[in-house]
Amino acid sequence: MQNGKTLGEPLLEAREISLSFGGVKALRGVSLAIRRHEILAIIGPNGAGKTSMLNVVNGFYHPQQGTITFKGETRRAMRPHQAAAQGIARTFQNVALFKGMTTLDNIMTGRLLRMKRGLLWQALYWGPAEREELAHREAVEKIIDFLEIQAIRKIPVGRLPYGLQKRVELGRALAMEPELLLLDEPMAGMNVEEKEDMCRFILDVNDEFGTTIALIEHDMGVVMDISDRVAVLDYGRKIADGPPDAVRADQAVIDAYLGVSHG
Amino acid sequence: MELLHALVIDPIGAIADNPEFLLEVVIGGLLTGVMYSLVALGFVLIYKASGIFNFAQGVMVLFAALCFVGQLQLGMPLVMALLSTVAIMIALAFVIERVVLRPLVNQEPIILFMATIGITFFLTGLGQLVWGGDVKTLDIGLPKDPLIIGGVLVNEFDLTAAAVAGLLVAGLALFFQKTSIGRALRAVADDHQAALSVGIPLKTIWVIVWSVAGIVGLVAGIMWGTNLGVQFSLALVALKALPVLILGGFTSIPGAIVGGLIVGAGEKVAEVFWGPAFGGAIEDWFAYVLALVFLLFRPQGLFGERIIERV
Numbered sequence A: 001m002q003n004g005k006t007l008g009e010p011l012l013e014a015r016e017i018s019l020s021f022g023g024v025k026a027l028r029g030v031s032l033a034i035r036r037h038e039i040l041a042i043i044g045p046n047g048a049g050k051t052s053m054l055n056v057v058n059g060f061y062h063p064q065q066g067t068i069t070f071k072g073e074t075r076r077a078m079r080p081h082q083a084a085a086q087g088i089a090r091t092f093q094n095v096a097l098f099k100g101m102t103t104l105d106n107i108m109t110g111r112l113l114r115m116k117r118g119l120l121w122q123a124l125y126w127g128p129a130e131r132e133e134l135a136h137r138e139a140v141e142k143i144i145d146f147l148e149i150q151a152i153r154k155i156p157v158g159r160l161p162y163g164l165q166k167r168v169e170l171g172r173a174l175a176m177e178p179e180l181l182l183l184d185e186p187m188a189g190m191n192v193e194e195k196e197d198m199c200r201f202i203l204d205v206n207d208e209f210g211t212t213i214a215l216i217e218h219d220m221g222v223v224m225d226i227s228d229r230v231a232v233l234d235y236g237r238k239i240a241d242g243p244p245d246a247v248r249a250d251q252a253v254i255d256a257y258l259g260v261s262h263g
Numbered sequence B: 001m002e003l004l005h006a007l008v009i010d011p012i013g014a015i016a017d018n019p020e021f022l023l024e025v026v027i028g029g030l031l032t033g034v035m036y037s038l039v040a041l042g043f044v045l046i047y048k049a050s051g052i053f054n055f056a057q058g059v060m061v062l063f064a065a066l067c068f069v070g071q072l073q074l075g076m077p078l079v080m081a082l083l084s085t086v087a088i089m090i091a092l093a094f095v096i097e098r099v100v101l102r103p104l105v106n107q108e109p110i111i112l113f114m115a116t117i118g119i120t121f122f123l124t125g126l127g128q129l130v131w132g133g134d135v136k137t138l139d140i141g142l143p144k145d146p147l148i149i150g151g152v153l154v155n156e157f158d159l160t161a162a163a164v165a166g167l168l169v170a171g172l173a174l175f176f177q178k179t180s181i182g183r184a185l186r187a188v189a190d191d192h193q194a195a196l197s198v199g200i201p202l203k204t205i206w207v208i209v210w211s212v213a214g215i216v217g218l219v220a221g222i223m224w225g226t227n228l229g230v231q232f233s234l235a236l237v238a239l240k241a242l243p244v245l246i247l248g249g250f251t252s253i254p255g256a257i258v259g260g261l262i263v264g265a266g267e268k269v270a271e272v273f274w275g276p277a278f279g280g281a282i283e284d285w286f287a288y289v290l291a292l293v294f295l296l297f298r299p300q301g302l303f304g305e306r307i308i309e310r311v
Ligand SMILES: Nc1ncnc2c1ncn2[C@@H]1O[C@H](COP(=O)(O)OP(=O)(O)OP(=O)(O)O)[C@@H](O)[C@H]1O
Pocket: A021, A024, A025, A026, A044, A045, A046, A047, A048, A049, A050, A051, A052, A053, A093
């Protein structure tokens, strides 16, 4: 734990989640809590079920078994729209931006749910909608400043280098002002400098806005540096869960990473 | 030798003799092409926003025109009939979303395609049932006189149609680029998952694109209907949108517009100058042959992204 903050009660609790695709069991009875204001790292070998877990949390996947409790409400499965509306934002392992749109427009899409009036209403009354749009522009400009991407505001994101795309994607998620932020390998494919920047942004978001963060990461150095707690998945099962140092010393975890056969 | 004459020498000779006539033919063709563009535009909107190949687009053109002309014949004032038809097309979008799209969400594209064939039959039947199967003439007082501009003969109606289509396209472009709802639509077209993750409601988006496609269909239907009378063959004319889409690329709005113009002008020129060599009626199949040739050399269409298979 890199600072002395006390972790809150669970914001989200997934219980006994099982998910399979045909014969492939992606998750087998995984229970995982995400506590308010923490940075939780989810790690594990390739194909362990990490991305599947995030997809269950924000409603892309509907598990065959288990329940999810978010902000005190228990459900069999989340739905993406509902998850977004209730304050869950995310980024994707393979950057999923709107490639034809500019950085600014991409981040603006994160504001859609914050706009007071529904989409249909805006289709009919352009004048007031425009005024509201301006207010949201201000919020977005703050995020752009925060992420230090002023220079690429008007550039279509498809033309940006990978590292910057990942940053824009974080910006779009932040624009939603989420309570829970899910990051799927936010530093994959980045050089050392870019990774350092990204770590700083993640820590700042957590620190300044109190945003709860669950992130998947392969770089152990990064994981040990920034997370308050680490959960380890292997073959769809959770094999460890605890403070970074304890997890690093855990024999089951070491075995999983060394590829020791599963009993 | 005779073939050479018929295919090359005679047509080229005719063009060289009277270049103004070629210009007239091209302009006439371009203006027909505007209609193709409108129909193709409806396809592209729906395809981009939902990945559905909407076989019913042609019938939506017919259905909108039928509702419009039917209400006019019942004595409704023009503006009222127009507004009420717009309302009908929007209501139709709501019904299609609720009854067809929502239950079939996440199904294979082929299943959704079949569902739109179902919509085609349903709308054809409904239109016939409510408004009857006879040919209805549509005359909303659009000017129809021939005009001479700079020595070239043009039809005033064609010009009006082109202007209306141009306005419609400009309006849509503004809508897509300048409003937050347009941004949401572009987002959905770019990446479904990402759009869902920021909470863009797909259902609302579907209702909106189907409504817009319906309204674009209404405009096309009024123009076509004024030209040809409102009848069931309208839905067939709309099939010309398929070669237009192959030319323009299924996901490109500029492609739909340019593709429509090329097909319109191309088939007119082919008919007038090369028609005699083939015994006439080239117009009916020229567009499809053009599309085939295009498929061989540029399968992604004029503006479509290059398809590179990942291996
Ligand atoms: N949509 C899907 N359809 C079929 N199988 C899937 C799907 N999503 C995930 N899987 C399977 O579930 C298992 C877990 O995949 P998941 O993507 O969750 O792993 P991961 O831990 O994120 O791996 P990585 O580190 O490679 O990203 C894998 O065997 C994967 O092939």
